[in-house]
Amino acid sequence: MSITIRKAAVIGSGIMGSGIAAHLANVGIPTLLLDIVPKQLSAEEEKKGWTLDHPAVRNRLAAGAVAKLAKTNPAPLYDPAFAERITPGNLEDHLDGLADVDWIIEVIVENLDAKRSLLERVESVWKPGTIVSSNTSGISINAMAEGRSEAFRRSFMGTHFFNPPRYMKLLEIIPAAGTDPQLVQQMKQFSETVLGKGVVIAKDTPNFIANRIGTYGLFVTLQEMERGGYTVEEVDAATGPALGRPKSATFRTLDLVGLDTFLHVADNVRLNVDSESERQAFTPPASLTGLVERGWLGEKSGQGFYKKVKGAGGKSEILSLDLKTMEHGPQKKAASGSLEAAKLAKGAREKTKALLGAGDRYSELAWNVLKQVLVYAAEKVGEIADSIQEIDEAMKWGFNWELGPFETWDAIGLARSVERMEKEGTAVPDWVKEWIAAGNTSFYRKQDGKRFYASRGEFRQAEQAPELIDLRALKEQGKVVQGNSGASLIDLGDGVACLEFHSPNNAIGGDILTMIQQSVQEVRQNWTGLVVANQGRNFCVGANLMLLLMEAQDEEWDEVDDIIHLFQQSMLKLKRLDKPVVAAPHRMTLGGGVEACMPADQVVAAAETYYGLVEVGVGLIPAGGGCKEFALRVSQQAGHPEADLLPQLGRVFETVGQAKVSSSGHDAKRLGYLRGVDRIVPNQDHLIYEAKQAVLQLAADGYRLPAEERIRIAGSEGKAALQLAAIGMHEGGYISDHDLLIAKKLAHVLAGGDLPAGTLVTEQYMLDLEREAFLSLTGEPKTQARMQHMLSKGRPLRN
Known part of the structure; x- marks a missing residue:
């Protein structure tokens, strides 16, 4: 019920x-x-x-x-x-x-x-x-x-x-x-x-789960900072991503929360627990109360452990606090072997082991903080929550830790770390020692793709709601139908397959495109339908830009043409699959990632989906079918053969030309990236399940492949109108000469070239226009400079 x-x-x-x-x-x-x-x-x-x-x-x-x-x-x-x-x-x-x-x-x-x-x-x-x-x-x-x-x-x-x-x-x-x-x-x-x-x-105890452990961890960090004479920058370097924690680490987190708010939360524990040692643990140091007395409360007051000021040339600069002088000054970057080792390691588990294993002062800081947090979390099992799983999930979801305390303990070696703690005089809860003495080497284990966690002296299977489909677990169960280095086709059950991207950053290259074509053939013959989804940090940030730039710099134009042609034909084959296809994007879904979703019969997007065709930001235009699909939608929405295409086409030109990215799945609908038939799912963890259900529903409704439509274009008249708008932007100083060149190419493609207005053209005709414009822009030095800047700096270049 x-x-x-x-x-x-x-x-x-x-x-x-x-x-x-x-x-x-x-x-x-x-x-x-x-x-x-x-x-x-x-x-x-x-x-x-x-x-x-x-x-x-x-x-x-x-x-x-x-x-x-x-x-x-x-x-x-x-x-x-x-x-x-x-x-x-x-x-x-x-x-x-x-x-x-x-x-x-x-x-x-x-x-x-x-x-x-x-x-x-x-x-x-x-x-x-x-x-x-x-x-x-x-x-x-x-x-x-x-x-x-x-x-x-x-x-x-x-x-x-x-x-x-x-x-x-x-x-x-x-x-x-x-x-x-x-x-x-x-x-x-x-x-x-x-x-x-x-x-x-959570149980009805002071500060419940996440704030109880999180606040304790922050106090421990402050204590270790004072004991070891570390600076604000050093502490944040050792307690951020290097330890599987957010970039805000310790002091940026405190500034964001507000130091007065943090003290209020801490007091709630200190004043409501019976243990004297715990009251002492939640007693704030004088340095923290002193900042609050000064009114230095963090971001909301303009300064705390950090302070943002205008530097040379009007650029913003972040200063850090020296607790000895109580003055803010330029940050001094922390550097050491342990920090560098953690930076080079892949994933939170390996980063944490690398940080702790190097044996320098940052390793010592991280270990002294971590061991106390792990022991405290173990002491609170049964008091603040019934299971270690709830504590781990609370810390991951509430404080954005990549690993919960007990997952971290497993990562660093349970028995080995407990042995070290005891040698150093740290009291470990009896239940943890008894668990190890019983022959257990971890708090979690996997068996047949199922997860089990330590509970009351035995392993208990973690509940798995049907809405939680885990692609990694399915792969561990041998559900991979076929795959290569960039993508896999996975059996989701009930006749539905999932095409998963897993290349670096899920960037689309030849391996993914090949897998798309193979998946289309496999699903056509043996499956009810296809979901296009993955569980990476982002769905897909676009095509493999590095590969394109290398080929362009070597002037291998035939190679560039082949790459784009393969991309286009792969998307077309996906669209022509005579089984229902549902795409399930999440978070960053940019450029080619959007174009990989556009051929689908339906898109089921996570609410937190940031969706956009952003190619103009690197001096290009969408050429994997994005322009073609938008032109087709404009043609379909116009309805009547005499209806004016230009108003809707103008909105598309603005959206693509300004590389607009949605701020949510709903915003993607407002911008026209998503259609009325597309759905938004609030819980990203349920996304693949909902996409699978959408495939099954389409099949149950008697899915038939939609007939290929011809596209009514705005033609030379529409192209002239769009280009005139771009020229106006240029004359007003809003866009550069190169921006204008890109805009003219985009207008040419979206309008369908120089044919008369109202001409009906094929999808292949539009794809050819896309590819031609893309190739010509790839050869432009300023476009190559934009591509290089994006790869090296991670942000667009205006030139």
């Missing part, structure tokens, strides 16, 4: 409250956003002659929060238009509206008395069965529920979103003693499927 949430209410319109409301709006849930009634008029309201009774004044806090959503970066909304799904109000005039919603979320100040008082008011209008939750980051859920009716308590729980709610995957659900266990599981399923969250069930 599942729950249905048709409408929600969020009480508290601060950063978290408005962010949660925005994410509910993102997934299509109309939301009432309430806050208190202001006690004073603003200067602007006084000028307008309003009184405190004016509705706009009474709703000011919530309405202002909604208005800010469009200006906030990173954007809380998938599409700015979704703000219309949020209705602002106030707790005096609109409290009765809580009776009409299915979920009420409290997001007010972190004060137990204030929360209790609010929940009392909520229950006065509460409709039995309505879910009520608190977004507290650490206050006791049971304490909040005191004084409430039994029926209310059955529907009450903690739902701790991490900030920003749209982007942070973790949602901790914290049941109270009286919460209906079935409702907890239903909320978990709803939050994973509809909200796209990674959910862990």
